[in-house]
Amino acid sequence: xxxxxxxxxxxxxxxxYRWAISLIAAILISGLFAALSLESKLETDKKMAEAxxxxxxxxxxxxxxxEMLRVLHSVAETAHSEVVLVQEGSVLASSxxxxxxxxxxxxxxxxxxxxxxxxxxNEIVTTSEVRKSGHQSLDTSIYIISPLxxxxxxxxxxxxxxxxxxxxxxxxxxxxxxxxxxxxLRPMDQLxxxxxxxxxxxxxxxxxxxxxxxxxxxxxxxxxxxxxxxxKDRLAESKAKxxxxxxxxxxxxxxxxxVAALRQMAKVSNDESMDxxxxxxxxxxxxxxxxxxxxxxTAAKKNLEEEPMALxxxxxxxxxxxxxxxxxxxxxxxxxxxxxxxxxxxxxxxxALLRRAIVNLLENGIEAAKGQVRVSISKIDSNAIIRVCxxxxxxxxxxxxxxxxxxxxxxxxxxxxFGLSSTNHIVRSHGGKLIYKRSDLGGSCFEIRLGVV
Amino acid sequence: xxxxxRLLSIIVSIGFxxxxxxYAQNGSPTYVKAIYSLPISFDPIKMNDTASLVVGxxxxxxxxxxxxxxxxxxxxxxxxxxxxxxxxxxxxLKPNIFFHSGESITAADVEASLKRALSNKSTVRKFYDSIKxxxxxxxxxxxxxxxxxFPPFLSVLAGATAKVLPKSKxxxxxxxxxxxxxxxxxxxxxxxxxxxxxxxxxPKYYSGKPKIDRMILKETTEGEALRLARIGExxxxxxxxxxxxxxxxxxxxxxxxxxxSTWIIGLNTLQTPFNNLQVRQxxxxxxxxxxFRMRFYPDSIKANxxxxxxxxxxxxxxxxxxxxxxxxxxxxxxxxxxELARAEEMxxxxxxxxxxxxxxxxxxxMAWNQLMDGYAKKSHQAFLVAMNMDYPDADxxxxxFESDNSDxxxxxxxKELDNLLKKSRATQDRKLREEYYKSALKLTEExxxxxxxxxxxxxxxxxxxxxxxxxxxxxDVYIDYAKVSLSFNCPSKKVVQR
Numbered sequence: 001x002x003x004x005x006x007x008x009x010x011x012x013x014x015x016x017y018r019w020a021i022s023l024i025a026a027i028l029i030s031g032l033f034a035a036l037s038l039e040s041k042l043e044t045d046k047k048m049a050e051a052x053x054x055x056x057x058x059x060x061x062x063x064x065x066x067e068m069l070r071v072l073h074s075v076a077e078t079a080h081s082e083v084v085l086v087q088e089g090s091v092l093a094s095s096x097x098x099x100x101x102x103x104x105x106x107x108x109x110x111x112x113x114x115x116x117x118x119x120x121x122n123e124i125v126t127t128s129e130v131r132k133s134g135h136q137s138l139d140t141s142i143y144i145i146s147p148l149x150x151x152x153x154x155x156x157x158x159x160x161x162x163x164x165x166x167x168x169x170x171x172x173x174x175x176x177x178x179x180x181x182x183x184x185l186r187p188m189d190q191l192x193x194x195x196x197x198x199x200x201x202x203x204x205x206x207x208x209x210x211x212x213x214x215x216x217x218x219x220x221x222x223x224x225x226x227x228x229x230x231x232k233d234r235l236a237e238s239k240a241k242x243x244x245x246x247x248x249x250x251x252x253x254x255x256x257x258x259v260a261a262l263r264q265m266a267k268v269s270n271d272e273s274m275d276x277x278x279x280x281x282x283x284x285x286x287x288x289x290x291x292x293x294x295x296x297x298t299a300a301k302k303n304l305e306e307e308p309m310a311l312x313x314x315x316x317x318x319x320x321x322x323x324x325x326x327x328x329x330x331x332x333x334x335x336x337x338x339x340x341x342x343x344x345x346x347x348x349x350x351x352a353l354l355r356r357a358i359v360n361l362l363e364n365g366i367e368a369a370k371g372q373v374r375v376s377i378s379k380i381d382s383n384a385i386i387r388v389c390x391x392x393x394x395x396x397x398x399x400x401x402x403x404x405x406x407x408x409x410x411x412x413x414x415x416x417x418f419g420l421s422s423t424n425h426i427v428r429s430h431g432g433k434l435i436y437k438r439s440d441l442g443g444s445c446f447e448i449r450l451g452v453v
Numbered sequence: 454x455x456x457x458x459r460l461l462s463i464i465v466s467i468g469f470x471x472x473x474x475x476y477a478q479n480g481s482p483t484y485v486k487a488i489y490s491l492p493i494s495f496d497p498i499k500m501n502d503t504a505s506l507v508v509g510x511x512x513x514x515x516x517x518x519x520x521x522x523x524x525x526x527x528x529x530x531x532x533x534x535x536x537x538x539x540x541x542x543x544x545x546l547k548p549n550i551f552f553h554s555g556e557s558i559t560a561a562d563v564e565a566s567l568k569r570a571l572s573n574k575s576t577v578r579k580f581y582d583s584i585k586x587x588x589x590x591x592x593x594x595x596x597x598x599x600x601x602x603f604p605p606f607l608s609v610l611a612g613a614t615a616k617v618l619p620k621s622k623x624x625x626x627x628x629x630x631x632x633x634x635x636x637x638x639x640x641x642x643x644x645x646x647x648x649x650x651x652x653x654x655x656p657k658y659y660s661g662k663p664k665i666d667r668m669i670l671k672e673t674t675e676g677e678a679l680r681l682a683r684i685g686e687x688x689x690x691x692x693x694x695x696x697x698x699x700x701x702x703x704x705x706x707x708x709x710x711x712x713x714s715t716w717i718i719g720l721n722t723l724q725t726p727f728n729n730l731q732v733r734q735x736x737x738x739x740x741x742x743x744x745f746r747m748r749f750y751p752d753s754i755k756a757n758x759x760x761x762x763x764x765x766x767x768x769x770x771x772x773x774x775x776x777x778x779x780x781x782x783x784x785x786x787x788x789x790x791x792e793l794a795r796a797e798e799m800x801x802x803x804x805x806x807x808x809x810x811x812x813x814x815x816x817x818x819m820a821w822n823q824l825m826d827g828y829a830k831k832s833h834q835a836f837l838v839a840m841n842m843d844y845p846d847a848d849x850x851x852x853x854f855e856s857d858n859s860d861x862x863x864x865x866x867x868k869e870l871d872n873l874l875k876k877s878r879a880t881q882d883r884k885l886r887e888e889y890y891k892s893a894l895k896l897t898e899e900x901x902x903x904x905x906x907x908x909x910x911x912x913x914x915x916x917x918x919x920x921x922x923x924x925x926x927x928x929d930v931y932i933d934y935a936k937v938s939l940s941f942n943c944p945s946k947k948v949v950q951r
Contacts, residue, residue, distance in 0.1 A: 062887045065763025066845040069522040098710035
């Protein structure tokens with residue numbers, strides 16, 4: 001699954017609600033405004049009718065139809081409606097037409113009632129009884145008949161106007177909220193950057209994070225990292241001590257035979273019972289064996305003087321590739337084939353030391369090869385296997401342990417004790433094994449086996 | 454104002470049909486309006502009848518006018534104001550207003566016209582007697598000072614007699630032969646023989662040229678008018694308030710409206726036996742009012758009193774208890790306009806009903822002009838007329854009974870009534886004025902000088918090609934013909950093509 005940033009996650013999680021809330025809020029607000037507008041308009045008609053009631057009552061009482069007509073016309077013009085005054089079911093005055101005067105009033109059919117008003121097919125009828133100031137009934141009513149469509153048009157206009165404004169305000173608020181969320185998540189970004197920096201070794205001390213919990217996490221991660229590094233150092237130190245002890249033990253073990261041989265040669269050389277040739281041969285061997293012992297001791301000393309290993313879980317393929325490139329840069333007519341099962345294989349190792357071991361094996365391979373050296377990396381169970389094989393004549397398998405112990409005669413010049421024994425030492429110092437096999441190419445094949453976990 | 458009803462004459466004016474082509478030969482349809490009578494006068498201050506007022510309102514304009522719903526609007530006046538005490542009214546005239554002659558209308562013309570209305574030769578002086586002084590402040594400003602704050606005065610100025618005439622032409626004795634006004638139509642000609650008046654749209658009318666280019670006012674009887682309307686040669690029968698069920702409405706538009714009018718039988722107290730109050734009261738209570746209304750004008754409105762429905766005082770009625778009075782033996786004559794379509798029926802019905810109740814009664818059918826003549830001379834004992842209102846205030850009708858009013862058809866003299874009317878004019882308190890009106894009307898009803906028959910409901914007929922015809926609640930006099938138009942496929946083209 002593709003991972004996304006926390007902000008994107010929060011944003012995408014809130015996005016549907018952002019639209020839905022904006023839409024619902026806009027509909028509710030605009031609906032409220034539209035209803036208020038309609039109610040206000042119709043209420044205005046009713047209030048106007050009620051306000052006129054005492055005056056109309058006077059006019060009705062005095063039968064002053066001309067004045068009634070003037071008033072109704074004036075009201076009708078102001079309210080953009082038709083106004084009819086009805087007494088005992090008959091039209092007393094009307095702003096509509098003189099024809100209906102003194103005729104029975106035909107009230108428009110009511111479809112439904114709302115806000116105490118009658119809604120017809122094409123009109124809204126507001127009715128108010130005309131009463132004298134003492135609330136005495138005159139059996140007279142005033143009807144304000146407003147055209148439905150214009151009344152609703154203004155309401156619909158208000159609805160859409162308010163809807164558009166509130167919707168955009170809601171969206172704008174949501175946008176601002178998005179920015180606020182982004183800003184609020186900055187400490188998380190800071191924490192993320194810091195942790196990433198710790199992993200990438202770009203560990204730069206930054207300002208404290210303002211959010212207390214995040215700052216605690218940061219401190220915890222940082223202190224954990226430091227503790228881990230310390231532990232690693234201690235582990236390396238302890239391992240180095242152990243390796244040193246093992247090296248001494250191995251040196252002692254390795255020197256056991258040469259020293260025994262030296263002792264034997266010295267005894268043979270001084271043994272007068274031996275023939276001269278044998279004694280002479282033994283005498284000749286003594287300095288050679290002494291040199292070998294000295295060489296082994298020197299090599300062991302040099303290995304112990306190396307920097308303590310820094311094991312890091314890194315891509316071993318990169319290390320091998322670096323070694324190949326290093327050898328290729330020296331110029332060789334023989335081809336080096338690389339065959340890696342995957343692009344990355346993380347194994348705890350010291351890249352400088354391991355590269356040195358690889359380079360050593362490659363140089364040996366190139367020297368022995370007729371035309372081709374093959375480097376391959378694979379993972380078998382919990383081991384990383386690095387093989388350096390060549391198509392040369394191969395080695396005497398009986399002598400290989402001697403070479404690995406640094407006792408064999410290498411044909412290489414200027415090896416300075418960095419031959420197979422050195423390689424073997426590096427591999428062993430990584431807790432691994434160096435194994436010799438016959439190569440399927442016909443020559444030698446050295447296999448470095450390192451534990452992945 | 455007094456309205457006479459249907460005309461009986463069915464003489465077809467061939468001349469009318471011949472005249473039209475020469476008048477209307479240049480294209481657009483001519484609007485033909487039938488009228489029951491040619492105007493008795495073209496002089497606004499002598500217009501005391503509906504026939505004259507209908508024509509006057511087409512030719513002349515005043516400072517103010519009534520909207521169809523009786524709202525007072527500026528006509529020649531752009532604006533006006535009233536002083537705090539209600540006694541001084543100041544009017545500003547509109548710019549660019551002209552008489553038909555092309556002269557600009559000034560405040561001096563207004564001053565001269567209103568002063569004429571106040572003169573002794575004015576038969577409508579009674580409407581203007583609240584005026585104390587009139588003066589033109591400048592070319593466009595006129596100030597009218599009143600003797601008392603008379604709230605209905607703006608209605609008076611919006612009425613059909615408060616018209617503005619050109620001052621410079623008023624000295625011409627023949628001015629009213631070819632009258633000049635500023636109304637929507639200008640006078641073109643009058644054919645007295647053929648009883649037709651020809652009008653043309655006035656292009657410089659203050660609210661724009663009327664939509665009708667030409668109009669013919671054709672005097673005819675109701676029957677003939679209906680016949681011509683049926684064959685598409687008349688566009689407008691608004692001069693007759695037809696009954697709702699009339700078959701003519703099957704072929705035209707029916708525009709219905711109440712009108713501020715009361716049909717009455719007026720009783721003359723100057724003539725015996727109506728100089729006796731109890732006789733008048735008995736007569737009033739014996740006339741079969743409901744039967745008459747239901748038989749002849751079933752869609753009209755029952756009259757409670759003298760004042761039409763919907764006006765202050767309309768609910769005032771007399772509770773007459775006439776006991777121990779018998780009808781007089783002397784003959785009582787009621788005159789009714791012979792032009793009324795069912796005048797004979799009316800005569801028979803009234804005579805029978807009253808004879809049955811012991812009255813020696815005769816109903817005479819009389820031509821409208823004769824009836825009006827007797828009305829003016831107060832020679833009739835009783836007469837059937839319709840009282841139309843020039844302005845929507847009970848004061849208009851109550852004036853008819855003021856002692857010093859020369860137009861007091863009843864000859865009634867009541868100091869109490871006179872005082873009540875004076876008080877009503879002097880107050881700006883609407884409620885108080887209403888109370889005075891009620892008291893005055895109560896007095897009038899108890900004086901039994903009118904038998905209130907009904908308040909008509911006008912059912913105007915106009916042809917289907919007439920557009921924007923809007924009735925006026927006062928009467929057909931105030932219909933705004935400047936807005937009326939004809940559609941192009943108007944049947945009156947038949948008239949044009951003859």
